[in-house]
Amino acid sequence: MKSFTAYFCWNFILRMKRGALRRKARDISVVLVVLVCATVVIWTWDTTPTSAFLPPESHFLKLETEEEVKRVPTALNTETKDSYSSATPLVNKGKVQTHYSSAFIHLVISSKVYLHLFELRVCCILNIGETKFSITFFFLFPGLFMTEETKEVKREVAIREDETTKTTHIKETHSDPERTEQFVAKKDDVSTSTPRIPNKACNYAKGKWVVDNHHRPLYSGSHCKQWLASMWACRLMQRTDFAFERLRWQPKDCSMEEFEGSKFLKRMQNKNLAFVGDSLGRQQFQSMMCMITGGKERPDVLDVGPEFGFITPEGGGRPNGWAYRFPETNTTVLYHWSSTLCDIQPLNISDPLTEHAMHLDRPPAFLRQYLHKISVLVMNTGHHWNRGKLNGNRWVMHLNGLPNANKKLAALGNAKNFTIHSTVGWVSSQLPRHPGLKAFYRSLSPRHFVGGEWNTGGSCNNTTPMSIGKEVLQEESSDYSAGHAVKGTGVKLLDITALSHIRDEGHISRFSLSASKGVQDCLHWCLPGVPDTWNEILFAMI
Numbered sequence: 192m193k194s195f196t197a198y199f200c201w202n203f204i205l206r207m208k209r210g211a212l213r214r215k216a217r218d219i220s221v222v223l224v225v226l227v228c229a230t231v232v233i234w235t236w237d238t239t240p241t242s243a244f245l246p247p248e249s250h251f252l253k254l255e256t257e258e259e260v261k262r263v264p265t266a267l268n269t270e271t272k273d274s275y276s277s278a279t280p281l282v283n284k285g286k287v288q289t290h291y292s293s294a295f296i297h298l299v300i301s302s303k304v305y306l307h308l309f310e311l312r313v314c315c316i317l318n319i320g321e322t323k324f325s326i327t328f329f330f331l332f333p334g335l336f337m338t339e340e341t342k343e344v345k346r347e348v349a350i351r352e353d354e355t356t357k358t359t360h361i362k363e364t365h366s367d368p369e370r371t372e373q374f375v376a377k378k379d380d381v382s383t384s385t386p387r388i389p390n391k392a393c394n395y396a397k398g399k400w401v402v403d404n405h406h407r408p409l410y411s412g413s414h415c416k417q418w419l420a421s422m423w424a425c426r427l428m429q430r431t432d433f434a435f436e437r438l439r440w441q442p443k444d445c446s447m448e449e450f451e452g453s454k455f456l457k458r459m460q461n462k463n464l465a466f467v468g469d470s471l472g473r474q475q476f477q478s479m480m481c482m483i484t485g486g487k488e489r490p491d492v493l494d495v496g497p498e499f500g501f502i503t504p505e506g507g508g509r510p511n512g513w514a515y516r517f518p519e520t521n522t523t524v525l526y527h528w529s530s531t532l533c534d535i536q537p538l539n540i541s542d543p544l545t546e547h548a549m550h551l552d553r554p555p556a557f558l559r560q561y562l563h564k565i566s567v568l569v570m571n572t573g574h575h576w577n578r579g580k581l582n583g584n585r586w587v588m589h590l591n592g593l594p595n596a597n598k599k600l601a602a603l604g605n606a607k608n609f610t611i612h613s614t615v616g617w618v619s620s621q622l623p624r625h626p627g628l629k630a631f632y633r634s635l636s637p638r639h640f641v642g643g644e645w646n647t648g649g650s651c652n653n654t655t656p657m658s659i660g661k662e663v664l665q666e667e668s669s670d671y672s673a674g675h676a677v678k679g680t681g682v683k684l685l686d687i688t689a690l691s692h693i694r695d696e697g698h699i700s701r702f703s704l705s706a707s708k709g710v711q712d713c714l715h716w717c718l719p720g721v722p723d724t725w726n727e728i729l730f731a732m733i
Contacts, residue, residue: 393442393444393445393446393447393731394442394443394444394445394666394686395440395442395445395447395686395728395731395732396663396665396668396686396687396688396689396690397442397443397444397663397664397665397666398440398441398442398443398662398663398690399440399441399443399661399662399663400438400439400440400441400656400657400661400662400690400693400694401438401439401441401661402437402438402439402656403437403438403439404437406439406449407436407437407438407439407719408436408437408719408723409450409481409482409485409486409719409723410481410482410484410485410486410719411426411486411719412424412425412426412427412436412486412717412718412719413426413427414486414487415480415481415484415486415487415718417480417484417488417489418477418480418481418484419477419480419481419486419718420477421704422699422703422704422705423474423477423699423715423716423717423718424717424718425699425702425717425718425720427704428699428702428703428704429702429704430654430700430702430717432654434654434655434656435654435656435694435696435697435717435720436717436719436720438656438657438694439724440690440724440727440728443664447727447728447731448730448731450482450726450727450730452482452483452484452485455482455483455730456483456517456519456520456522457520458730458733459520459522459566459567459733460520460521460522461520461521461522462522462523462566462567462627463522463523463524463525463564463565463566463567464479464522464523464524464525464565464566464567464569465525465526465527465561465565465567465568465569466479466525466526466527466569466571467526467527467529467532467555467557467558467568467569467570467571468529468530468532468569468570468571468572468633469528469529469530469531469571469572469573469574469575470530470574470715471571471573471574471636471714471715471722472526472569472570472571472633473526473528474715474716474718474722475569475571475633475722475725475726476513476524476525476526477718478718478719478720478722478723478725478726479524479726480515480524481718481719482723482726483517483524489517491518492515492516492517492518493515493516493518494513494514494515495514495515495516495523496510496512496513496514496525498514499512499514499525499527499557499561499564500512500557500560500561501513501514501525501527511527511528511557512525512526512527512528512557513525513526514526527555527557529555529557529572530572530574530575530580531549531572531575531576531586531607531610532554532555532570532571532572532610532611532614533549533550533551533552533553533554533555533610533613533614534550534553534554534555534556534559535547535548535549535550535555535586536548536550536556538587544585545585546585546586546587547584547585547586547587548587548589549581549586549587549588549589550589550590550592551588551589551590551595551600551606551609551610551613552590552591552609552610552613553613554613554614554617554618555614558614558617558618562618562621562625562628563625565625565628566627566628566629567628567629567630567631567729567733568618568628568629568630568631569631569632569633569685569729570614570615570618570630570631570632570633571632571633571634571635571636572607572610572611573607573635573636574635574636574638574714576603576604576606576607577603578603581603588600588601588606607672608672608676611632611672611673611676612675612676615632615676615677615680615682616680618630618680618682619680619681619682622681629683629733630681630682630683631682631683631684631685631729631732632673632676632677632682632683632684632685633673633685633687633725634668634669634670634673634674634684634685634686634687634688635669635670635672635673635688636687636688636691636714636716637669637688637691637692638713638714639651639695639698639713640711640713640714641713645710645711645712645713645714646710648709649711649713650700650701650711650713651695651698651700651711651713652700652701652711653695653696654696654700655696656694656696656697657693658695658696659693659695660693661693662693663689663690663693665689668684668686668688668689669688669689669692670686670688673686673688674686683732685725685728685729685732687724687725687728690724691721691724691725694720694721695713697716697717697720697721698711698712698713698714698715698716698717699711699712699713699715699716699717700712700713
C-alpha cells in the first residue's frame with residue numbers, strides 16, 4: 192500500500208511539471224497537502240489497522256443478556272423466563288472522534304461501530320490564509336470487527352425475527368366476573384402454547400403449571416349447559432374463587448399445540464373419538480365437548496347415541512353413554528360408561544336383583560362390538576375397584592368364564608392391574624385389523640381426601656392454586672400399573688397423574704349443591720379445570 196502511494200505521488204509531480212506554469216501556486220499547495228494527509232492516513236492504517244482509529248472499549252457494541260434485552264410486546268404470549276426470546280437488532284452503539292491539529296491543517300478522524308459494520312470517516316480541514324478547504328474520506332468495513340457473540344446474535348435475529356414474548360404475572364383471584372369474549376380465541380391471535388421445538392418424542396407429563404390470564408379458561412363454566420352437567424359446573428355453585436380456571440400446563444422440554452375447536456374438528460374429520468371408562472372419563476368427555484364448542488350452544492350438533500347402542504332405558508334412567516356428531520366435519524365424540532374396563536354381564540337376566548359376572552379377562556362388550564367404528568380411543572379405570580362398589584353393585588369376579596378361584600386375584604389391587612393389562616393387551620392385538628385406530632390408556636386421576644374418605648369426613652378445603660407444588664420433573668408415570676400395562680403394546684399412555692396431583696384446589700370440594708352435609712367431593716374436578724389439560728395433551732398426541 193505504501194509503494195502504491197509513493198508511485199501515485201511521484202507520477203502526479205511529473206505531470207505537474209509539464210503544466211506548472213499554467214497552475215496557480217495556491218491550487219498546487221492544496222493538492223499536495225491533501226495527498227500528504229491521505230498518505231499519513233493510509234500509512235497509519237497499514238501499520239496498525241485494528242487499533243489506529245478504533246473507539247475505546249467502552250464504545251464498542253455491548254450485547255445484552257437475554258434477560259436484559261428490552262423486548263417489544265407485539266403479541267400476547269404468557270411464557271415465563273424459560274421461554275425463548277428474540278433479540279432486537281441494535282445499531283450505532285459506539286462513536287468516537289480523534290483530532291490532530293497544526294497551524295495549517297486540522298485532521299478529524301471519527302469512527303462508528305455497528306452490529307455488522309465498521310465506519311471510518313477522515314475529514315481534512317485546511318487553513319490557507321483566510322481560505323478553508325474541507326475534504327472527507329469515507330470508509331465502510333463490513334463484518335470486520337464482529338465478535339463471535341455478535342455473529343451469534345445476528346443469526347438469532349434472522350431466525351427469530353417473527354417471534355415475540357410477553358411475561359404475564361400471577362394474579363390472585365378471589366372474585367372473577369366471567370368475560371365470555373375470552374373463551375374463543377380469534378384466528379389471528381398468537382398462540383400461547385410453548386414455543387415450537389421440533390421433537391420426536393415428547394413427555395407431556397413433565398412440566399409446570401403457569402398462570403394464563405389471557406387465554407384461560409377455554410370456555411365458560413356457566414354457559415356450557417348443553418354439554419356440562421351442573422354437578423360439575425362450579426360456576427353454578429357457591430364457590431367464589433376461580434383462580435384455578437386460569438392455569439395452563441406447560442411441558443418442560445417440548446412444545447404443546449394450542450387447542451382450537453375448529454382445528455380439532457378438521458383433524459378429526461370423518462373420524463370418531465371415544466372415551467370409555469368411569470365418571471372421570473365422563474368428565475373428560477364433557478370437557479372435550481365444551482372445548483370444541485367454546486361453551487356455546489350448538490343446536491346443529493346431532494345426537495347419534497342409538498348408532499352406538501346408547502338408548503335411554505324405560506323409566507327415564509341414564510343411558511350407558513352419549514354420542515354427538517358435528518355435521519360440518521362428520522366428527523363424532525362419544526362416551527361409554529365402563530367403570531372397571533372389563534365385561535360385566537348379569538347372571539340372571541330375569542332377576543332384577545341378580546349378581547353380575549365381572550369378567551376380568553374380557554374387554555367391555557362395547558369395545559368388542561364397536562371398535563371398528565372408533566378412530567381414537569381413550570380408556571380409563573381405577574376408582575371403582577373397592578369392596579364398597581363391588582358389593583353394592585353385586586359384582587362377582589370371574590376368570591375364564593368361571594367364578595375366580597385365584598387367591599392372588601382376590602386382592603382388588605391385583606384384580607385391577609390384571610384387568611388393565613388384559614384389556615390394553617386385547618386392544619393392542621386389534622390394532623393390525625384397524626390401521627387407522629389410535630388407542631390411549633389414561634392414567635389414574637388422583638384423589639385428595641384429607642382426614643378420611645368421602646363418607647367418613649374426608650375433605651379438600653384448599654382453594655389456593657399450586658400451594659403444594661407446580662412442577663413435575665419425573666420421567667416415569669406415578670401410575671405404576673398404567674405405565675407397565677402399555678409397555679410393549681401399541682397403546683399409548685396418556686399420563687395425567689402427577690400433573691393432576693399438584694392441583695388439589697381444583698376439586699368440587701364442599702361446594703357441591705347435591706352432596707349431603709359434611710360430605711365433600713375430592714375426586715371429581717370443577718369444569719372448566721384440570722380435565723381440560725388432559726384433552727389438550729390428547730389433542731397434541733393425536
